[in-house]
Structures are given as C-alpha cells and as structure tokens.
Amino acid sequence: MTAASNRGDKVMEENEQSIVDRICGGDMSAFQDLVERHKRKIYYLAYDIVGDHQEAEDVSQEVFIKVYRSIHKFRKDAKMSSWLHQITVNSAIDVLRRRKVRPKVNLEDFDQTEVHDNPPGAGSAFPNPEQAADAALLQGRIQDALHKVSPRERTVFVMRHYNDFQISEIADVLEISSGTVKSLLFRALNKLRKELSSYRGNTRWEASYE
Amino acid sequence: MNKNKRCQEWVAEAVYGDLPEDKKRIFDDHLQQCDLCSAAYTEMSSTLDIMDKRRRPEPDNSFWEGYWDRLATRMEAEKVFTSQVSKESRKTFLGLKFFPRWAFQAAAASALVVVGIFLGRVLFSPAPQGIQTAGIGETQTQVAPGIELAQRTQTYVQRSKLLLLGLVNFDASEEDPYTLDLPYKQQASRDLLQEAGWLKQELGEAHQRRLQELVVDLEAILLQIANLELEEDLAAVELVQTGVESRGIFLKIHLADVAGSYKTLENTKPDKPATDKSRQF
Numbered sequence: 001m002t003a004a005s006n007r008g009d010k011v012m013e014e015n016e017q018s019i020v021d022r023i024c025g026g027d028m029s030a031f032q033d034l035v036e037r038h039k040r041k042i043y044y045l046a047y048d049i050v051g052d053h054q055e056a057e058d059v060s061q062e063v064f065i066k067v068y069r070s071i072h073k074f075r076k077d078a079k080m081s082s083w084l085h086q087i088t089v090n091s092a093i094d095v096l097r098r099r100k101v102r103p104k105v106n107l108e109d110f111d112q113t114e115v116h117d118n119p120p121g122a123g124s125a126f127p128n129p130e131q132a133a134d135a136a137l138l139q140g141r142i143q144d145a146l147h148k149v150s151p152r153e154r155t156v157f158v159m160r161h162y163n164d165f166q167i168s169e170i171a172d173v174l175e176i177s178s179g180t181v182k183s184l185l186f187r188a189l190n191k192l193r194k195e196l197s198s199y200r201g202n203t204r205w206e207a208s209y210e
Numbered sequence: 211m212n213k214n215k216r217c218q219e220w221v222a223e224a225v226y227g228d229l230p231e232d233k234k235r236i237f238d239d240h241l242q243q244c245d246l247c248s249a250a251y252t253e254m255s256s257t258l259d260i261m262d263k264r265r266r267p268e269p270d271n272s273f274w275e276g277y278w279d280r281l282a283t284r285m286e287a288e289k290v291f292t293s294q295v296s297k298e299s300r301k302t303f304l305g306l307k308f309f310p311r312w313a314f315q316a317a318a319a320s321a322l323v324v325v326g327i328f329l330g331r332v333l334f335s336p337a338p339q340g341i342q343t344a345g346i347g348e349t350q351t352q353v354a355p356g357i358e359l360a361q362r363t364q365t366y367v368q369r370s371k372l373l374l375l376g377l378v379n380f381d382a383s384e385e386d387p388y389t390l391d392l393p394y395k396q397q398a399s400r401d402l403l404q405e406a407g408w409l410k411q412e413l414g415e416a417h418q419r420r421l422q423e424l425v426v427d428l429e430a431i432l433l434q435i436a437n438l439e440l441e442e443d444l445a446a447v448e449l450v451q452t453g454v455e456s457r458g459i460f461l462k463i464h465l466a467d468v469a470g471s472y473k474t475l476e477n478t479k480p481d482k483p484a485t486d487k488s489r490q491f
C-alpha cells in the first residue's frame with residue numbers, strides 16, 4: 001500500500017468519525033451522507049448472499065436502520081465499513097435461515113440486466129438466439145452452483161470473489177480466524193468445482209483431500 | 211496442522227494470488243510433486259474463470275436516486291427517527307412537525323439531481339447554501355429571516371416539484387400504479403400543505419407576491435393529491451396531470467428560479483421588519 005493511499009485512508013477514517021459524531025448529535029444530513037457513501041457496497045454484498053433484488057434492498061435498509069439505532073454504541077477505534085459489512089452479512093444470512101429454502105434464481109433480474117447492457121438501438125450482446133440461450137443457461141448454472149454452497153461458505157466466497165474483500169478483512173467481519181476463512185473458501189471452491197465440472201469439460205480430478 | 215488442511219488453505223490463497231512470495235515458492239515446488247494439489251489448483255482456477263462470467267443484475271439509476279427516500283420513508287413508518295432525536299433538536303424546527311422539515315431538506319437535495327435529469331441544468335439557479343447541508347442539530351435562529359424564508363420557500367417548491375414530476379411522468383399504459391407509491395406521496399403532500407400554510411402567510415407579510423402565488427398554486431395541486439381516492443388512482447393521477455398542465459406549474463417554478471426570486475428574498479435586510487419590503491417589487 002502506498003503512502004498516499006494510507007493518507008487517504010486516514011482522512012476517510014477522520015471523516016467517518018466526524019460523521020458518526022454528527023449523527024449522534026442528531027444531524028440527519030450526516031446520516032444521509034453515510035447512506036450515500038455505503039449503499040452500493042452494502043446492496044451488492046447483500047445481493048450476492050441472498051440472490052434476490054428486493055430482499056437485497058430490504059437487507060441493506062435494515063443495515064442502515066440498525067446502524068442508526070445503535071450509532072452511539074459504535075466504538076471509536078472500530079472501522080465503520082467493517083461494522084456495516086458485519087451487520088450486512090448477519091442480516092443476509094438471517095434472511096437465508098428464515099427462508100429455509102434454496103435462494104431463488106430470479107430470471108427477471110437477468111432480463112433486466114440485458115436491458116441495461118443493451119440500450120434501445122444498441123443491438124443484442126448475442127448475435128443469435130442460440131448464443132443468448134446458452135448464456136442464459138450458463139447464468140442459471142452459475143447461480144444454481146452458488147446456492148448449493150452453504151450460507152457461510154457462500155458468504156466467504158462472494159466476499160472474496162465478487163466484493164474484493166481480503167482474507168483478513170473477511171476474518172474481521174465474520175469474527176473468525178483467517179485459517180477458518182481459508183477453509184470455508186476452499187470448501188466453497190471445491191463445491192463450485194464439482195457443480196460446474198461439466199462446464200469445464202474436465203472431470204479428471206476425482207480424488208479429494210477428505 | 212495436518213498436511214491436507216495446509217494444502218487446502220494454500221490452494222484457496224494461491225488461486226487468488228494471495229500467497230506471499232516465500233509461501234508461493236514452497237507451494238510451486240509442492241505442485242510439482244503433489245498431484246492432488248496440482249489438480250485442485252488447475253481445476254479451481256478454471257472454476258473461478260466460469261464464476262467470473264456471472265452477471266450481477268444492475269439496478270438502474272432511479273433505484274439509486276430513490277434509495278434514500280425509500281429508506282427515509284421506511285424509517286419514518288417504523289418510527290426509527292423519533293426515538294433518536296432529543297427534544298432539544300426538535301425545538302429548532304420552528305413549530306413544524308419533525309419529519310416534514312428534514313425530509314424536505316433531504317428530498318430537496320435529491321430533487322436537484324432528479325429534476326436536473328428531466329429539465330436540464332439550465333433551469334436551476336444555485337440553491338442557497340444550507341438547503342442541502344442544514345441538519346437537525348443546527349439551529350435556524352441565527353439565520354437572517356429573509357434567508358430562512360427563502361430557503362424554506364425554495365425547499366417547499368423543489369419538494370413539490372419532485373412530487374409532481376413523479377405523477378406527471380407516470381405513464382399509466384406502461385407502468386404499474388403500485389410504483390407510484392401514492393400513500394407516500396399523499397403523506398408528503400399533507401406535510402407540504404402544512405408548510406404551505408405558513409409560507410403563504412409569511413410571504414404575504416414579506417410582500418413576496420410572486421412567490422406567494424406559486425406557493426398557492428402548488429398548494430391547490432397538493433390538496434388534490436392529498437385527497438386522491440386510492441381506488442381510482444389512475445383517473446385521479448390524470449386529474450392531477452391536467453391540473454399541473456393547466457396551471458403552468460412547471461413554467462412558474464422555472465420562472466421563480468431564473469428570475470432569482472429566492473435570491474431577492476434572501477437579500478432582504480435582516481434588521482428590518484418583515485413587513486417593510488414593498489420596494490422589492
């Protein structure tokens with residue numbers, strides 16, 4: 001890490017502390033600042049765990065409500081983002097537990113992505129229907145594979161793979177050791193590997209560590 | 211630690227390039243001799259290539275722009291705010307209910323963004339300092355009466371504009387009426403009507419005839435919204451759309467902006483009584 005980015009972090013932390021102080025003092029615009037700053041990361045993390053747009057927004061809202069309610073308990077030495085991510089992960093896993101069934105694969109969500117990727121007049125990303133169908137099938141398979149993994153394994157995997165968390169950050173957020181994070185990550189990867197073996201066209205690795 | 215467990219941890223780190231240099235050298239050597247780790251490493255790397263093809267649905271801009279309003283609405287409905295705010299800070303709202311006041315300020319900030327998309331930047335004179343930053347904890351009492359009234363008027367107008375745009379741009383043939391969230395818009399209208407009552411009187415006292423008329427025009431439309439029958443929402447929305455059009459509401463809001471009406475009001479000398487401003491027109 002460079003000195004400049006260290007300094008950036010420092011400034012960020014100081015700003016964060018002053019935002020916390022202002023929220024504690026009842027300053028609503030400070031709370032809005034906090035929401036604006038973190039809403040995307042919180043939403044995407046929640047989405048990757050619960051796999052549903054509406055539930056992801058619900059989770060993200062719950063996160064901010066919890067933060068607002070307990071902002072006075074925020075420890076000055078703690079990192080705001082870690083705290084937010086911890087609440088996000090816990091809330092998202094709670095949703096999965098309450099749901100008790102496999103998270104849904106929302107194909108409508110994918111239709112919407114198509115729309116945004118291809119504004120009117122821009123043409124389709126897929127020149128022929130066959131390719132489009134293949135792509136949709138692959139998305140379904142990936143999503144299915146992701147949801148064959150346990151909530152904790154999936155959480156670790158999506159944090160590392162899609163949300164740019166380092167192993168040590170995941171350990172902080174989940175309050176587990178780095179070794180445990182790595183084991184969970186390995187288990188997630190191993191399950192995904194098995195689920196997607198047909199897509200890799202390669203199933204020669206039959207042996208396992210277990 | 212048993213050897214398998216160590217291998218697993220190292221593979222998980224290696225596929226992400228997380229292994230520190232010294233460990234990486236040992237791991238690379240190990241891969242030469244251990245079929246298990248070597249196969250795991252290769253297959254997991256290619257699995258990650260597939261996982262990279264996952265496309266995450268991307269919410270559109272309106273989702274992010276409306277995020278704060280939806281959150282604030284939910285927090286208000288769940289009475290989250292009231293439990294936090296001390297009596298002291300409530301007093302600073304000059305007798306207004308707690309929610310509407312800050313909600314206007316917050317919404318005014320986002321309204322500037324939303325409205326900007328529809329009408330273009332050219333329609334906006336800069337908002338007075340404070341509209342976007344004024345918070346609960348800040349007392350309003352030291353602010354000059356002219357500035358305070360100008361801010362409140364502009365906030366009221368912007369907030370109303372945001373609300374009306376949501377209705378005017380609603381296309382019944384394309385969109386689900388549910389997305390209008392009429393109950394919320396009605397509550398917001400009622401809050402705005404309360405503010406309109408104060409503003410009408412104060413602007414009258416300050417001889418701000420044009421702004422007063424704008425407030426009154428908006429008040430009439432807001433009253434319509436507040437009284438909408440939800441069962442006939444579509445017909446009612448059309449009624450509001452017609453009303454906005456026939457009154458030339460957006461043109462008037464635009465004129466107030468470009469004519470610098472708020473600025474004029476703002477520059478009112480603070481030490482003079484509010485009634486002595488007739489020379490401004």
Ligand SMILES: [Zn+2]
Nearest residue numbers: 217244246247
């Ligand atoms: Zn090995």
